[in-house]
Amino acid sequence: xxxxxxxxxxxxxxxxxxxxxxxxxxxxxxxxxxxxxxxxxxxxxxxxxxxxxxxxxxxxxxxxxxxxxxxxxxxxxxxxxxxxxxxxxxxxxxxxxxxxxxxxxxxxxxxxxxxxxxxxxxxxxxxxxxxxxxxxxxxxxxxxxxxxxxxxxxxxxxxxxxxxxxxxxxxxxxx
Numbered sequence: 001x002x003x004x005x006x007x008x009x010x011x012x013x014x015x016x017x018x019x020x021x022x023x024x025x026x027x028x029x030x031x032x033x034x035x036x037x038x039x040x041x042x043x044x045x046x047x048x049x050x051x052x053x054x055x056x057x058x059x060x061x062x063x064x065x066x067x068x069x070x071x072x073x074x075x076x077x078x079x080x081x082x083x084x085x086x087x088x089x090x091x092x093x094x095x096x097x098x099x100x101x102x103x104x105x106x107x108x109x110x111x112x113x114x115x116x117x118x119x120x121x122x123x124x125x126x127x128x129x130x131x132x133x134x135x136x137x138x139x140x141x142x143x144x145x146x147x148x149x150x151x152x153x154x155x156x157x158x159x160x161x162x163x164x165x166x167x168x169x170x171x172x173x174x175x
Contacts, residue, residue: 002060007036014060017072018044019162024075027051032116033142033162093151097128105151108159109135116142 002014015031022028022044028051029044042058049056052067060068088101103126113119119138122131133149140147143158151159 001062002037002065005037009035011035011037011041014065014068015041017068018048020072020075021048021068025051030115087153087156091151091153091156093128093156094149095128095130095133098126100126102126102128102132105136105156105159106132109139112139112159112162 002011012033012035014037015033018028018031018041019033022030028047029040031038031040031044045060045064046056046058048054048068049058049064052064052071054064054067057064088104090097090099090101093102093105103124105128106122106124106126109119109132110121110124113121116138120131120135122135128151136151136155137147137149139159140149140155143155145155145158
């Protein structure tokens with residue numbers, strides 16, 4: 001059972017599943033991909049339990065976990081069918097990089113700033129400067145990646161998998 005006392009990788013996974021569901025169901029509050037069970041996580045769990053007809057406890061028991069996992073997996077499978085990940089040939093992106101991929105990255109950082117209050121908005125210029133590098137390093141820290149400030153393939157993929165941006169990335173990059 002998971003609740004407010006828990007931290008770690010399992011809670012990151014829980015928050016990922018909740019965000020997957022929130023992405024398609026406005027009744028579920030969006031959560032951050034943090035390694036702890038926050039009050040916002042509790043709100044999202046309660047809302048999910050209510051939508052699924054489960055006992056609304058705010059804790060994640062086996063039945064809640066199974067229902068959440070199942071729904072999130074169906075959502076992910078549908079998204080996978082709808083779009084495939086575009087990997088820019090310009091990777092890695094670093095200070096001095098310019099172009100469409102940088103514009104998409106900067107726009108995505110702006111969108112993620114809606115969900116992560118510590119993430120600064122960066123100017124959408126198409127030019128990778130120190131502000132973009134700083135924001136990327138903060139995301140890398142959040143995702144448990146090396147904090148280089150350079151957008152390599154792993155960083156790009158992790159940003160793409162951040163459910164708050166998945167659909168927009170697919171549309172923007174496949175123009």
